[in-house]
Amino acid sequence: MLKKLLKYEFKATGRVYGGLYLAILAVAVLMGVSFQIPALLVHTAPIAVLMLVYLALGVAIAVMTVLSIIQRFTRNLLGREGYLMHTLPVSNAQLILAKLIPSIVWVLCSIVVVLLSFVLFSLFGTLNSAAVSEFFHAFSRYGSEIGKLLSSVIKGYGVTLVLMVLEWLASLTCSILCIYTACMIGHWCKKYFVAVSIAAFVVLNVLQNQLLNLLPYNTTNTGLDLVFSTSAGDGSIVYTVTGNKTYLWAVLAALAADLVLCAVYFAATSWLMKNKLDLE
Numbered sequence: 001m002l003k004k005l006l007k008y009e010f011k012a013t014g015r016v017y018g019g020l021y022l023a024i025l026a027v028a029v030l031m032g033v034s035f036q037i038p039a040l041l042v043h044t045a046p047i048a049v050l051m052l053v054y055l056a057l058g059v060a061i062a063v064m065t066v067l068s069i070i071q072r073f074t075r076n077l078l079g080r081e082g083y084l085m086h087t088l089p090v091s092n093a094q095l096i097l098a099k100l101i102p103s104i105v106w107v108l109c110s111i112v113v114v115l116l117s118f119v120l121f122s123l124f125g126t127l128n129s130a131a132v133s134e135f136f137h138a139f140s141r142y143g144s145e146i147g148k149l150l151s152s153v154i155k156g157y158g159v160t161l162v163l164m165v166l167e168w169l170a171s172l173t174c175s176i177l178c179i180y181t182a183c184m185i186g187h188w189c190k191k192y193f194v195a196v197s198i199a200a201f202v203v204l205n206v207l208q209n210q211l212l213n214l215l216p217y218n219t220t221n222t223g224l225d226l227v228f229s230t231s232a233g234d235g236s237i238v239y240t241v242t243g244n245k246t247y248l249w250a251v252l253a254a255l256a257a258d259l260v261l262c263a264v265y266f267a268a269t270s271w272l273m274k275n276k277l278d279l280e
Contacts, residue, residue: 028117072099181272
């Protein structure tokens with residue numbers, strides 16, 4: 001049943017996101033192409049308009065992502081649609097996961113699309129035979145050295161990088177679940193739902209940050225050190241990468257704390273939905 005809920009959720013939200021994604025990618029391409037037209041470089045009004053549209057679409061994607069996280073949860077589970085959703089043969093945990101998983105996916109997709117728009121803008125803005133030739137020439141000269149360097153970074157610091165990505169994902173999940181918990185608390189006071197939900201979110205975040213600051217290792221006071229050393233014994237360059245081991249422990253501690261907070265927020269949201277939900 002969870003698969004059906006996820007399919008419905010992605011279908012319901014995909015249309016809005018899909019349109020915004022295509023729009024910002026198209027505008028990024030148009031901006032890049034406009035820099036190839038000499039007449040537009042003299043009369044910059046069209047380029048300025050495209051840049052404003054691009055910024056507006058970027059803001060729209062950010063706002064839509066946040067609003068979608070909140071609205072899909074409150075309208076489908078706490079509003080009138082909740083009468084139908086809570087009659088389905090699924091647990092509260094499945095209902096929460098059906099909102100949480102798409103929210104995480106759309107946040108990641110939004111980040112990827114915005115980064116891709118930058119790439120397309122840069123690509124089409126510098127797309128000419130001389131630039132392409134220079135790129136491949138530089139890649140052929142430095143490609144092997146760049147490969148050695150990346151290999152050394154992955155070998156010497158790959159575990160920390162993976163843990164940093166996992167910690168960021170856990171932190172993102174924790175933030176979304178915190179929003180859900182705050183909405184459930186605000187649901188108690190329907191007359192002041194928005195105000196109470198915002199206040200609950202702020203208080204929960206303050207408490208969360210205070211708890212994270214109590215960790216013996218903390219990423220805010222532990223520097224991320226990467227030391228690169230090279231040696232040329234037989235004429236070839238060998239890269240050696242060493243990192244701050246304390247930072248590794250800080251990332252592990254932050255990851256563990258985020259996972260615990262995710263479990264707490266998830267359990268709190270599920271309990272409130274089971275025991276304190278009032279759709280009247």
